[in-house]
Amino acid sequence: MAQPVPTLGELDFAGDDHVVPFQVEGLDVRGRAVQLGPMLDTILERHDYPEAVARLLAEAIVLTVLLGTSLKFEGKLILQTKGDGPVDLLVADFSSPENVRAYARYDAEALEQAIADGRGAPHELLGKGVLAFTIDQGAHTQRYQGIVALDGHTLEEIAGVYFRQSEQIPTRVRLGVAELYDRDGDGKRRHRWRAGGVVAQFLPEAPDRMRQADLPGGDGDEAGHKIAEDDKWMEARTLVETIDTDELTDPNVGTERLLFRLFHEQGVRVYPPQKVLDRCSCSRDKLKAVISGLSADEIEHTATDGHIEATCEFCSTTYRFDVAEVSPA
Template sequence: MVLRRTAGMSDLGPESLIDGPDDRILPFQVEGLDVRGRVVRLGPSVDAMIARHGYPPIVSKVLGEAVALTALLGSSLKFEGRFQLQTKSDGLIDMIVVDFEAPDRVRGYARFNEEGVAALKDARLPTGGLLGRGHLALTIDPGGDMARYQGVVPLSGESLEDAAHQYFQQSEQIPTRVRLAVAEAWTGGSIPSWRAGGLLVQFLPEAGARVRVKDLDPGDAPEGAAVPAEPEEDDAWTEAQALVETIEDHELIDPMVTSERLLFRLFHERGVRVFDGSGVQEKCRCSREKVETMLRQFPEEDRRDMVADDGSIVVTCEFCSTRYRFDPDDLKPRGGEDQ
C-alpha cells in the first residue's frame, strides 16, 4: 500500500507512519467496512487543564476522559459553534463541564467532594462509580439566533464510553463505538504529564437498510407483551467493533504510537484512509470585559452582597482559575443607562 495524498486525504501505508503531534484530531474512513471515525490524542492541552486546578489523580482521569470525548464529538461540527458536555450527578465527582468551541478550542473543569475523594482507599475506582447517578447532557449551540440542540442520557454507574453509546443509540440512531484512555506518562521531562486519547468509529453504509439499531427499553410495557427480537448486526459493523475492541489503553496515549500507526494496525487489511487532521488548544473564553458585562446584569442590591471584606468584587473563572477583581463603584450605571 502506498501513500497517496489527494484532496486532503491519504491512504495509510507503512512509510506514512511518522510520529505525529499531540493535541490533534485525525478523521478517517475504512471503505471496506463502511465506517468513518476520528482519533484524538491530547498532551499539553489536557495536562495544562489538570495542572491549573491541581486535581487529585482519580479526578484528573475522569476529566481527561470527558475532554477526549468532547473533542471527538465537538470536532464533527461543520460550523463555528460550541459543543458542551456536562454531567450532573450524586457521586464524588458531582459535575463536569467541558466546552469545545469550533474549530479547535477546548476548556473544562470538574467539581468534586474533596473530603470524600481524599478518603478513598481504592484509587482504581471506575469512572461510573465516581460519577454515581444523574445525567449526561450533550449540547450543540450554533450561536446567533439558531436553536440549540441537547441530548440527555441517564448516568447510573456506567462509564462515559457507555453513556456515549446510549446517546448515539437514542438520539442519533447511528451504530457507534467509543474508546477512551487517560494516564500520566513520562515524556522526557522531570515529572510525568497527563495524556488522554480516544477513538470514535461509526457505521455509515450508503444503504441505510443495512443499519439495524436495537430498540430502546420499552419501559412499563404490559406483562406478557411481545419483546422485539434483537436485530442482527451487519457483518462489516461486527468486524469493525471486534477490531476496536483490540485497542489497549496505552495505544491511545503512548506518544510513540501515533494515530496513524494505530489506525494502520487496526484496519490496514481493509484499507484505511485518513483526512487532514486539525489541532486542539486549551483556551478559555473568559475575559474581563465578559465578566464585567455579566456583573452589570445583576441588580445593584445583589452586587452589594458580592462585595468582599476588602471592598472589591472578585470573580474566579471555574475553567481557567483566572481571578477578576472589580471596584463596585465602576459597575454602577453609566450616564444614559437605565437606572
C-alpha cells in the same frame, strides 16, 4: 476535479492534540481518533485535581474533542454530567474550530471516603444522574440537547447509548487515560497526563444496513427486538474493541500508527488533522457585563475594599473590578 484523499503514510504524523478524521471504505466506516498530551496536561494541572477526578475529566475532554471536531458550523458542543456521587459535575466544551476548556467539581471529603471504601470506580464517583450533550449554534438559533442516564456505566458506554438514541448510527467509542513519568532536560522527575480516543461509525450507502436491535425497555425486559448486525460493522466494531489503553495513550504509537494497526488490511484513509487548543472563552468584558447586571445591594455585598474579584472556574483567571466601573448608573 476532486483531490485524491491521502492514504496513511502520505501525510506527516499529526502528533499530540490533533484529531485525525479517517475512513475505512472496505468496512463502510468513518471516524476520528486523537491523542491528547500538552493541552490535556495544562488543563488538569491548572486545578491540581486528585488522580480519580483528573481521569474522569480527561475522558470527558477526549469525548468532547472527538464529537466537537465533527461540527460543520461555527458553534459549541458542551458535555455536562450531573450526578449524586463525590464528583457531582463535569463540564467540557468545544468551541469550533479548535478551542477546548473543561472543569470538574467534587466533594474532597466524600471523594476520599469513597476511595477508602473501595468505591473509586468512575461510575461510582459520578453516581446516579444524567449526561447531557448540548449543541449551540449561537445567537438566534435553538439549542439541541441530548440526555442519557448515568446508570452505573462508563462514559465510553454511555456515549454509545447516546449515539443509539440520538443519531441511530452504529457507533463504537473507546477512551483511555494514562499518567506518564519521565525526566525533563535537567534530569528532574516529571509527571504528565495523556489521553486518547477513537470513535468509529458505520455509514453504508444503504441505510437499512444500519438497523440495530432495540434497547431494553426496562422492567426486566432485557431482550428487545433482535436484529443481526451487518457483517462489516461487526468486523469494524470488533477491531475497535481490541484497542487497549496503552495504544490509545502511548506517544510512541501515535494516532496514525494505531489506525494502521487496526485497519491496514481493509485500507484506511486519513484526512488532514484538526488541532485542538486549551483556550477559554472568558474575558474581562463578559464578566464585567455579568457583574454590571447585579443590583446595587448585590454589588455592595460582593465587594471587598471597593473591589470585586471574579475567577473563571475553567481557566482560573482572576479579574478585578472597581465597584465604580460595575455599579448601575
